[in-house]
Amino acid sequence: MLKVEIDSFSYSEKIILKDINFTLKAGEHLSILGESGCGKSTLLHLIYGLLHLENGKIYYNNKQLLGPKNALIPGEPFMKLVAQEFNIMPFSTVAENLGSHLSRLDEEKDEKRIDALLSTVEMETFKHTLVKNLSGGQKQRVVLAKALAKEPEILLLDEPFSNIDVFRKNKLQRKIFNYLREKNISCITATHDSEEALSFSDQIMMLKNGTMEMYATPESIYNDISTEYQAGFFGEANLLPKSVLHSKENSSEEIIVFPHQLRISEEKTQLLVHVIKSYFKGTHFLIEAIFNGKIIFFNSTSQLKKNEDVYLQYLENA
Numbered sequence: 001m002l003k004v005e006i007d008s009f010s011y012s013e014k015i016i017l018k019d020i021n022f023t024l025k026a027g028e029h030l031s032i033l034g035e036s037g038c039g040k041s042t043l044l045h046l047i048y049g050l051l052h053l054e055n056g057k058i059y060y061n062n063k064q065l066l067g068p069k070n071a072l073i074p075g076e077p078f079m080k081l082v083a084q085e086f087n088i089m090p091f092s093t094v095a096e097n098l099g100s101h102l103s104r105l106d107e108e109k110d111e112k113r114i115d116a117l118l119s120t121v122e123m124e125t126f127k128h129t130l131v132k133n134l135s136g137g138q139k140q141r142v143v144l145a146k147a148l149a150k151e152p153e154i155l156l157l158d159e160p161f162s163n164i165d166v167f168r169k170n171k172l173q174r175k176i177f178n179y180l181r182e183k184n185i186s187c188i189t190a191t192h193d194s195e196e197a198l199s200f201s202d203q204i205m206m207l208k209n210g211t212m213e214m215y216a217t218p219e220s221i222y223n224d225i226s227t228e229y230q231a232g233f234f235g236e237a238n239l240l241p242k243s244v245l246h247s248k249e250n251s252s253e254e255i256i257v258f259p260h261q262l263r264i265s266e267e268k269t270q271l272l273v274h275v276i277k278s279y280f281k282g283t284h285f286l287i288e289a290i291f292n293g294k295i296i297f298f299n300s301t302s303q304l305k306k307n308e309d310v311y312l313q314y315l316e317n318a
């Protein structure tokens, strides 16, 4: 089990991370969700042992990890970090890159393992291609395969799918995360992608300015969203007063309402909105409108005309 207790961390005077405490059991998957610059990579680098942690402690199976000041080679042997910068050999082939992480004692076994890893990241046809001739997304897939080659006990992934096209991303995420579960490999992923975090993690930690804004299971996180910052990770969200959502409510308290919770109403409601633009989303249109001088988003099955006025109803459990 990994146990992280960070009281604070700073590169210079400014505190980057503060009061980050969590544990991660074998085979568990934690997603770190946060906006750019909030400290996600820093957290992974501290756990891996690239940065020294002055104020705090990190343990693995009850043994304290001592960090770079006490290690000849930075990084813990049972962990693998897949960083945003690709660490691969450009003038070697894909197979040679993967082979460099295998035992090389049994050629046939290594060959089979390389094929299995390439199949996991869907790169079979590039086995003998020089890495320098691959696209950014293909390189990222080689890096992922390389990280899996050694079967670490903990895998730290920093934006692992940022260069992968949408066409391939979902399938690749399913393959990689299922592979990790099968092998009981724990995983911490830094991501901006809330869909990835919701679908694949056991726990999500949302960071805001280096502190834990939320830390819970995906379901609890989604159901407990109460601020614009939190909602911002899950698409266009609205902050609306309760009084306009429920006719019997006169509280001025504002709550988060997602576009799919608002529908056009045939009857008059308190929510009369003025349409600005319709965006086609495949299964529906996302409508941008104005309500009380503020932008509001809602879903509609059909396109709406600019300057049209419509009433909306709130469907809390939609």
Ligand SMILES: Nc1ncnc2c1ncn2[C@@H]1O[C@H](COP(=O)(O)OP(=O)(O)OP(=O)(O)O)[C@@H](O)[C@H]1O
Residues within 6 Å of the ligand: 011, 012, 016, 034, 035, 036, 037, 038, 039, 040, 041, 042, 043, 190
């Ligand atoms: N080596 C460094 N020296 C000084 N400041 C740094 C260093 N690395 C990162 N920072 C700062 O620490 C803060 C957190 O950076 P970090 O890379 O951890 O954020 P992040 O959440 O991973 O961002 P992104 O999603 O853009 O990768 C940022 O303000 C960044 O400028």
